Amino acid sequence: MHSTxxxxxxxxxxxxxxxxxxxxxxxxxxxxxxxxxxxxxxxxAAAGMESPIYKPAKVKMHVxxxxxxxxxxxxxxxxxxxxxxxxxxTRKARTSWLFKLPTRAxxxxxxxxxxxxxxxxxxxxxxxxxxxxPGGLPLTTANGDVVxxxxxxxxxxxxxxxxxxxxxxxxxxxxxxxxEVPSISRSxxxxxxxxxxxKANALESPIYKGSKTKxxxxxxxxxxxxxxxxxxxxxxxxxxxxxxxxxxxxxLFKLPTRKxxxxxxxDVxxxxxxxxxxxxxxxxxPGGLPLYDEAGNTLxxxxxxxxxxxxxxQVAQAGVDALKKLLSEKKSATKAE
Numbered sequence: 160m161h162s163t164x165x166x167x168x169x170x171x172x173x174x175x176x177x178x179x180x181x182x183x184x185x186x187x188x189x190x191x192x193x194x195x196x197x198x199x200x201x202x203x204a205a206a207g208m209e210s211p212i213y214k215p216a217k218v219k220m221h222v223x224x225x226x227x228x229x230x231x232x233x234x235x236x237x238x239x240x241x242x243x244x245x246x247x248x249t250r251k252a253r254t255s256w257l258f259k260l261p262t263r264a265x266x267x268x269x270x271x272x273x274x275x276x277x278x279x280x281x282x283x284x285x286x287x288x289x290x291x292x293p294g295g296l297p298l299t300t301a302n303g304d305v306v307x308x309x310x311x312x313x314x315x316x317x318x319x320x321x322x323x324x325x326x327x328x329x330x331x332x333x334x335x336x337x338x339e340v341p342s343i344s345r346s347x348x349x350x351x352x353x354x355x356x357x358k359a360n361a362l363e364s365p366i367y368k369g370s371k372t373k374x375x376x377x378x379x380x381x382x383x384x385x386x387x388x389x390x391x392x393x394x395x396x397x398x399x400x401x402x403x404x405x406x407x408x409x410x411l412f413k414l415p416t417r418k419x420x421x422x423x424x425x426d427v428x429x430x431x432x433x434x435x436x437x438x439x440x441x442x443x444x445p446g447g448l449p450l451y452d453e454a455g456n457t458l459x460x461x462x463x464x465x466x467x468x469x470x471x472x473q474v475a476q477a478g479v480d481a482l483k484k485l486l487s488e489k490k491s492a493t494k495a496e
Contacts, residue, residue: 182347182485183458185339186381188227189298189307193336197298197309197326198222198233204325205237210314213239220313220322221248224298227306227340228381229256237313244312250288251295251319252310257286259305262295263320287439294319296327306330306337340381341452343459347485348378348386351450351461354481356389359474364466367393374465374474375402378450381459383407391465398464404440405447405471406462411438413457416447417472446471448479453486 189197201222210218219240224233236245251262258265269279269291283289293316298307311323330336343351359374367373373394378387385406390399405416412419420443423431435441445468450458463475 181489182344182350182482183341183452183489184344186227186342187300187304187306187337188340189224189232189330190336190338191232193330193333194224194226194232194307196333196336197224197329198235200329201309201311201322201326202235202237205311205313205322208314208318208321210318212314218314218318218322220311220319221245222322222326223248223252223310224326225249225252225256225308225310229253229383232307240313247290247312248294248310250290250310251312251323252308253295254286254289254291255295255297255308255310257289259297261293261297261320262290262310263293263316265289266291266293292316294323296320296323298327298330300337301331304337341456341458342381343378343386343450343482345386347482348380348459350485351378351478351481352376352387352389355461355463355474355478356391358477359391359463359465362466362470362473364470366466372466372470372474374463374471375399376474376478377403377406377462378478379403379406379410379459379462381410381457383410386459394465401442401464402446402462404442404462405464405475406460407438407447408441408443408460409447409449409462410457410460411441413449415445415449415472416442416462417445417468419443420445444468446475448472448475450479450482453490458482 205218205220208218219237221244222235226232254262268277269282270277283291295310297305309323309326311319355376359372362372364372373391375390375398377385380386408416422429423434423443435443447462449460461475461478463471
């Protein structure tokens with residue numbers, strides 16, 4: 160049995176008190192002001208470098224900074240920089256964000272000319288395309304917390320990396336550049352999946368007549384990666400992709416997928432008509448719901464697929480309701496202390 164499935168099954172048997180970690184974790188992220196200051200530092204460093212390519216001009220760089228959630232917070236482009244370097248800079252930043260490593264390190268681990276072809280040979284073909292040459296760095300605090308990433312492109316890879324390093328080093332001296340953001344915890348995600356599965360097991364399917372629903376359930380945190388999942392025996396294999404995309408759609412726009420669908424209906428040419436073609440493909444029918452804390456912060460999302468869309472949404476709502484209960488219990492326990 161897959162580990163996430165096994166965890167969800169175990170979660171069905173455990174009371175909420177068993178999740179000692181709590182339903183929410185606090186992650187550190189770069190602020191917009193911090194990101195802009197990092198870009199400014201990188202831009203200043205680039206302005207002082209002679210380019211071995213644009214002789215005798217200065218280097219002409221694209222600089223992109225992402226936050227802990229992997230979204231663009233600040234960027235700059237020098238006049239005359241290669242247009243193609245824009246994509247490379249953001250992919251360098253994204254690669255470092257995804258693996259919390261410098262792109263140079265990933266490149267060294269995936270070099271094709273090595274006899275063993277490197278332990279990560281071919282990794283650049285994953286995650287919609289990575290960049291594994293220098294110029295991308297994770298942004299870390301003095302305590303080693305990864306709060307985002309920086310990607311630079313426009314000259315030699317060594318120049319790119321030097322400019323990225325200037326930006327990364329600037330973070331260490333910045334004040335008020337870090338903010339804490341809440342996210343669903345692994346144990347919280349497991350409890351949500353367990354509640355959703357329990358709901359699914361209690362529903363009679365209008366499709367599988369005489370049988371219960373057969374669902375895929377995914378819960379993702381603010382970084383978009385699955386933290387817990389389950390799949391019933393006999394569920395449609397294709398629903399796994401749909402459930403995950405529902406969760407990602409709800410997270411990306413912090414709205415129920417039903418709502419996004421209503422705003423993009425082709426029969427009325429809604430204001431978001433065609434949105435499903437963005438972000439590597441969205442799902443805009445019901446079954447995906449954002450997960451919020453009591454202050455309205457988005458903690459992640461749940462996506463469910465496997466039966467009618469109304470059934471999917473009911474199961475997803477059971478997961479949302481379970482989170483509300485966990486948060487209420489946690490608040491009561493904190494007050495009691």
